Amino acid sequence: MSAQEEFGIRPDEVIIELPATPDASLYFIGHIRTPWKKRADCPKNARGSEAVCTVELDARYGDGLKDVETCSHLVLLYWMDKAPRNLMRQAPGHHGGAQHGTFALRSPVRPNPIAMSVVRLIKVEGTKLSVVGLDCLNGTPLLDIKPYLPSVDSVPEAVCGWRLRKD
Amino acid sequence: MSAQEEFGIRPDEVIIELPATPDASLYFIGHIRTPWKKRADCPKNARGSEAVCTVELDARYGDGLKDVETCSHLVLLYWMDKAPRNLMRQAPGHHGGAQHGTFALRSPVRPNPIAMSVVRLIKVEGTKLSVVGLDCLNGTPLLDIKPYLPSVDSVPEAVCGWRLRKD
Numbered sequence: 001m002s003a004q005e006e007f008g009i010r011p012d013e014v015i016i017e018l019p020a021t022p023d024a025s026l027y028f029i030g031h032i033r034t035p036w037k038k039r040a041d042c043p044k045n046a047r048g049s050e051a052v053c054t055v056e057l058d059a060r061y062g063d064g065l066k067d068v069e070t071c072s073h074l075v076l077l078y079w080m081d082k083a084p085r086n087l088m089r090q091a092p093g094h095h096g097g098a099q100h101g102t103f104a105l106r107s108p109v110r111p112n113p114i115a116m117s118v119v120r121l122i123k124v125e126g127t128k129l130s131v132v133g134l135d136c137l138n139g140t141p142l143l144d145i146k147p148y149l150p151s152v153d154s155v156p157e158a159v160c161g162w163r164l165r166k167d
Numbered sequence: 168m169s170a171q172e173e174f175g176i177r178p179d180e181v182i183i184e185l186p187a188t189p190d191a192s193l194y195f196i197g198h199i200r201t202p203w204k205k206r207a208d209c210p211k212n213a214r215g216s217e218a219v220c221t222v223e224l225d226a227r228y229g230d231g232l233k234d235v236e237t238c239s240h241l242v243l244l245y246w247m248d249k250a251p252r253n254l255m256r257q258a259p260g261h262h263g264g265a266q267h268g269t270f271a272l273r274s275p276v277r278p279n280p281i282a283m284s285v286v287r288l289i290k291v292e293g294t295k296l297s298v299v300g301l302d303c304l305n306g307t308p309l310l311d312i313k314p315y316l317p318s319v320d321s322v323p324e325a326v327c328g329w330r331l332r333k334d
Contacts, residue, residue: 070328
């Protein structure tokens with residue numbers, strides 16, 4: 001299956017030309033183990049599953065985990081390496097087929113396919129973290145782990161208007 | 168001033184060797200305009216200022232903004248290009264001088280210096296977004312704009328234990 005088919009890209013979606021050269025580089029600092037081996041198996045959103053997933057941090061970064069075990073929730077950033085990067089409007093099937101801008105969607109399809117998920121931390125054992133709240137494919141590359149700080153990260157009253165109109 | 172001095176790296180902090188080659192590449196999709204020209208001027212956290220900042224998205228990505236104006240809050244990812252990437256334990260001055268793991272901190276110093284901020288959207292004009300809730304330097308490169316979805320992003324009861332003990 002091509003990436004275009006896999007991600008359901010349609011002929012009327014808006015495709016752009018990306019810059020000729022990139023601007024910065026990333027290191028994959030580990031990988032995420034989940035029960036999902038195909039995109040179709042993944043939960044539609046990160047609260048759609050209570051599955052415990054495993055974040056395997058590479059050993060060289062292990063010292064960076066000091067005090068992480070005191071956090072109830074973490075922000076994980078990870079790399080959606082299978083997603084096309086040149087699509088500016090998308091019509092995700094589960095949002096009724098209407099087109100929305102890439103930056104109004106949480107789709108993995110975006111110029112920098114960095115996904116962000118808030119997860120609940122179950123335990124830390126060495127460089128392995130058990131967490132709940134992921135929806136990504138098994139083997140997804142990890143980019144960052146941050147403490148979730150409700151004082152700056154939690155906005156219960158936030159509204160995403162176009163989604164409300166669909167619900 | 169060297170990066171080591173600028174970021175206050177101390178002799179007892181843990182420095183690692185990074186991988187020889189990077190794993191993926193980023194495009195800067197725009198830049199952020201803020202009132203802060205030196206790191207010392209930036210607010211200590213993103214709710215420390217009511218300053219209205221401007222996100223300038225490059226024109227080629229403009230189609231991706233469709234429906235973003237219906238969102239009250241956004242997640243911005245941006246690149247802390249001045250930060251060292253090889254430090255696994257850090258002793259930020261404003262946390263009392265004790266060492267914490269990089270992944271238990273929101274410091275810009277991390278293997279992939281991607282910062283994440285939740286901002287309040289004031290208005291969208293063309294490819295310029297006016298937002299409140301940033302604490303970064305003027306000219307910071309933009310990586311991504313996402314809708315903030317309280318159903319998956321808001322966890323008011325989350326706790327970061329080591330920080331509570333300091334407060």
